[in-house]
Amino acid sequence: MEQRHPLPPFTAATAQQKVQMAEDAWNTQDPVKVSLAYTIDSEWRNRSSFINGREEIVQFLTAKWEKEHAYKLKKELWAFTDNRIAVRFEYEYHDDHGQWFRAYGNENWEFDENGYMQKRYASINDVPIQESERRIL
Template identity: 70%
Template sequence: MEIEKKYPLPPFTKATAREKVQLAEDAWNSQDPEKVSMAYTVDTEWRNRSQFINGREEVVAFLKEKWQKEKNYKLRKELWAFTDNKIAVRFEYEYQNAEGAWMRAYGNENWEFNAHGLMHKRYASINDLPIDETERRL
């Protein structure tokens, strides 16, 4: 049986940490829950705002619900810091809520990877701000 790997692998350099962040941004912007979930360990642990999510199956369910509610979703991530197997990012994303109002979400994520490049832990702190459509940046 082949071991599942997701490149680049830790330990991270500045270049590989930036690459990992860009790959995550691209995956999330695809809004494909199955594709996104494959970057995480089978037993991944998340805190997303005040919600706790455990395992790929819960990740897929969470993302399906998220993107049903957050229309016209567009995300940008930026590398903040990194160590051997950890990366911190700041991000912002914009979306329309169920009523059609535009929102911008800001936040930080702390990621921890296993030796095979799969994210085992993801802790996200996020704040939402209503914006006018003319204020959109993404």
């Protein structure tokens, strides 16, 4: 199987690199590109949704970004161990009616030996904001 560097076990530098790679990929809003960082049978919990495998990841992200316009995300490394990384994040977007939101959340990631994310558990809350309150431009 192809490897997706950096590989576990993570150091502070390689964990930060994984976080930045994820942030960059998600900010493309390309569901297929994002899905390639995950194992074929990756397991997600995203809010109250349970998602399994790349095909469902692509479907989920396609629907997400059809509703979340001008999406911009910032991730921050929170903690790491051998093959796990914890991330704090926030992102901003507006809906079809022009209402802006800032979403806050935490993610727990687990990687396989080839550097692909096999588990992603995300807890997220959305807060309505005014466009003038945006911080992530």
